[in-house]
Amino acid sequence: MRLLVVCLGNICRSPLAEGVLRQRIDQARLGHRVVVDSAGTGGWHAGEPPDRRTIANAAAHGVDIAGLRARQLRASDYRDFHWLLCADRANLDDVRGRAPGNATARSALLLEWAGLGQGAEIPDPYTGGPEAFEHVWTLVDRAARAIVAGLADRTRTIDA
Template structure:
């Protein structure tokens, strides 16, 4: 399975989700079965590392995301990934609006797909302080754990 996490600039929410999903997938020994990447609907930060505050917040929890680099969503993503999981409704609308007609990828809100609430969104912490980044960590970590559990259950069913 291939999952792409999408937010606005790919420097706060989506790289954190990418890092957390990879971490929890590896811990569950599913890293070889699920590929995770992230992108932004905008390209302003392409090639840049995650926001320094996101890096600091992740590091405070023992997660190193310094090697990740921002990139913009591209048409090929709709063919290379099965799921495009979006941070908020604006990102979801943008992702769906840009989808090529023949795109097989499906899109959804990340928190909703994780089972954490109908219409649940991850707020953008960019203009907030440390508490905003910590809140995003909490939401995304819970979502990543729930997604890994969902995929582990599916894998067990397939392997049975």
């Protein structure tokens, strides 16, 4: 299964979710079954590392995302991934609006796809303080744990 986490600039929410998902997947020894990446709908930060506050927040929880680099969503992502998992409704609408005619990937809200609530969104912490980044950590960690539990549970099928 190939998962792409998408937010606006690929410097706060999506790289954090990518890092947490990768760590939880590796801890569960499911790396051979799942590939995770992240992208932003905008290209303003392409090539840059995640926001320093996101890096610090992840590091405080034992996740190293300092080596990640932002990139913009590209047309090939709609064929290269099974799921485009979006941080919020605006990102989801943008992702769906950009889908090329040959798209095979499905798109959904990350938290909703993880089973954490209909319409549940991850707020953008960019203009907030440390508590906003910690709130995002809590949400993406819960999502990552739920996704890994679903992948590990052979009786539950995660649609790909």
